[in-house]
Amino acid sequence: MDLSAPEEISSLVVYGNQSQLVPPHGSRIAVSTQEDGKRFESWDGTDEVVFGQALCRRDVNRSACGDCVRIASQEIMNKCNYKDADIWYEYCQVSYSYSNFFSAMTYQGQYPDSNNQKQNVSNPKELSSALIKLMDGLISEATWASSMFAVDSSNFSSQGHVYGLVQCTRGISGSDCNNCLRFAWGDLRACCSPHQGGTVVSRYCNVRFELYRFYNQHSKGLGKEKIILLVICIMAGALLASLGICVARRRRKRRMTRDEERDENVLLQELQKPIELSISRGDLEYSDDMFVMDLVTLRAATANFSLTNKLGQGGFGIVYKGILPDGNEIAVKRLSMKSWQGVEEFKNELTLIAKLKHKNLVRLLGWGIDGHEKLLIYEYMANKSLDVFLSDPMKSSQLDWGARYSIINGIARGLLYLHEDSVPKIIHRDLKLSNVLLDIDMVAKISDFGMARIFSEKQNVANTRRVVGTFGYMAPEYAMEGQFSAKSDVFSFGVILLEIISRKKNSGFHLTKRASSLLKYAWILWNEGRELEFVDPFLLKSFPPADVRRIIQIGLLCVQEDPADRPLMTDVVVLLESGPAVLLQPKQPAFSVGRNIPLDRLSMPESSCINDITASTMLPR
Template structure:
């Protein structure tokens, strides 16, 4: 029963893992998803009929490897990256190819790769074998630029030099059973039979493999297979097989069962039918097919009964799925077509990988606490490691989250289509078993607030780094507002939504509340105000109006927080009794803003640059949206030392929660800090 359950999960997973699919903003995708599940159930029924063979495929019998006499030495970063891409491509491509393909990746540090499944192996057998070999090859040949591994059903090879079309006849590897042939006549018949297979594979069919059997006597039958790597020509295949066959008398001719394999071709001979009968064996002689069919009649009857029984289960499974699907659409509106409609000249589509839940569970140790990175309004975020070593951040929508399918869809739509060095990168998503999961690049330095509001960690934030972070955030927002295909309003810019990569470069994340503007649109209105206290513009809180100037306001708050090293809401209960915005404006107006700067910057900051940043921050948080600069103006002001800046007006210091409300909130919330309290306000009609 265990292998049956494994097959179901494996079959489902292989419908999605490592496959790049076009995620289109339409209901058509859900129809395709439904067809995928239907096909999965059908594949499951077929695979169940090959129980023992599938169990054998899972174990992947290892036959040999060759590291091509290359020395062990660390890879360059470029080569390792290209090799990782190659191994991923092989696993992905094997799911949709006819069992063979080869390609090269990279220019200066090129990796050449090839996989080839046995001629009788197709579909899930091939995909599973290639995926397994892709994981094992670097282990069999660690730190080797060239490697070749082969298992019973497939061969996988990669190198830093092109090997396509080249014949390998030395060295050879072989194996044999314990039974011995009874006389020399059997040896001669066997050799003649193998030569006929070679002729059929290279001359009569040109498919570079052939398999079949013959009657050795009235009671005994023998089976054979020849196979060449399908990058060879017919003549190259023939030469390789002839050279391998010439080695048989040295090792194996006295044995009933044997195989011999070079790097580019293989011959196998046995008294048991070891190959799989499928549509690719239809070219076998009729007599051979009939004989093999008689031997399989008994099994076929059992198979027919099994399929008939499972057919009923399949129909029941399909009916239940359709019922669940329709109910879910009605219940929570989970439709890809519910994405915010954008009128543009081209529809937004994206190549986004769909990763199965089983892979997510494996990478995060079943969402263990040890892998947990944090929690927010969306749900929990976990660190994961994929089979190829890629580190990922897994964002799991909580079933109790205040956010829902609309926010999830926003993430998929916006992040997948927006590409900028200062925006976090979305790698994949998962929609299985009522789970809504997003997979991002893993950024090891966590979020800006993790460092900025901690007394110890903030010591590492010198002035040069803070200025770089301010500029990076500004460029990211400018891209959203003016340089992407449509104008995107983030609506939830805050320190916890700015992540830092290994070089401490900022990347804006969390697009769950983002909205896109049509061409010519400058402002929009909503009856449902969602955002974070301390960062929301006054017109948005009071009237539900949002525009690019709403993000400018949030950016201004971020700038002042970075300058002072304090949260905007952190001064409510301090000795000043005022918001950070009002506090900054009053000290700037009095010409004393440098006196109140973050003490951690005393030895590193440049006075004129700090004053300019505070000035720009105050311009961004002015109460009237019309008075605030655009992000293109902000980027210019940050880059110029000579540009004369206008005098800022009073900031919107009256917007926020009162001290008593904040204390109450901190007691009732165990997940988010005061300044990260995300709110939802329904405005009156």
């Protein structure tokens, strides 16, 4: 493929917001670019401000990038005269909006029509296994790479190789990149894992795989040349079509200065001192169960943080299995070496988890700091996360109705402890399947308190400008307004409950033909008296129908749109354990946290425009 030939650019997809208007006639525009895709503040006009972005695939050369961006900038105006639009080509994408999408990362994954043209493979299980390993490695690499881009291939049976590519825009944080890519990968896996290829595109990240090498492996691509990022400010009266006429300026790549590195070292040093002092005072309940461990010992325990010992990965770092010299198994979370958020999470976990004692909460055993290394040591959970268990058909078959009910009840009791019995009161803010771990006896334990917040005894609600959490689990008032409370944790619990019963995930469910979200699907079936169709087929021989109806109804009550309509965890535990009882009738739950796509628009023709879609929002930390 000749990467410099504009005619090779293909796979046009355009989306816009029809509810918005075209800007008034007669205005002017200013355009700036910044090297390596890092965003900067736009300057305000007297009337309206428009924010724009162009991103080239990092493996293409400068000429192809420029041609693609020029064509895309022209076509986005021809195809969609709206105030919010995106256009994707093979080599680049262009977006603009009257809202400042630089200040908030919103995942809105879309499928190009090319996905519909892919044939199925003859051995989908082998492809799925190869894809999982390939994409997990690519996402990890892109998350920590300065380029936020990764390509690689993996052996795929006798059919050769499967090739993958992931990329994030350079203006988002590493944790947001990780979240975006994992949601995009979830969507891609839901739609295309049995196919010979597939793509999911979004404003902030893209993922793709094929059974042929579609990327430029040997070219340096854009390298240190600029990945074009446009900030377009439209003032009193500008024609938005002017987006096709752009003047680019070079900006030198920003690097972390010595002052910034020194500041992080100071923060780490200051963090270490109060931890040591608090341990000596007994504030962290230091005992034989709470120890400080050096990096050398932890490297030996985890085989130098070998990927073979990797248990999972979150927004701030990777968790490894370790074996101490005495034979005891541990889980070691190695936080990002260059992450301010990692430092804050480290401190948050130490100040919160060390004081929490409950059988349904993961126990923190110790910690360690060595230079930029920040490590947290937890009790080892032999059955990993609930997410891993439910995603595996063989493992999930071990979860009969009794086991799932016990897990649901354990999560509820852990949350009840955090909300009511813990001193101080704690709001988790990131409850999801992957943050519920299972021990050797299948006891559910809530983990990952890096985003948790303390509430005073009389405090019920708090607001934040930095919304953190995971798409699909965030309550609407938190995702849209930054307002969180015990009721926002209740919403997350309701999503988990419905996921456990159905063995389906809320994220990515909108791209199936059943409904636009798992919550909506549950509501439709429950409202029509067909709720048993919602249940994982494996449970059909082991569950009492009346109990399942009651549990689904409790889940729907937990995901009500208005927080006032949701029960407290005290009520949830009573409802779960009281047996038959008269329950309130749930209203239509919140569907807006996540995309709501009409079923007839799951496959869009090329060069088409659709209404903008509602999605949960994560402000950068």
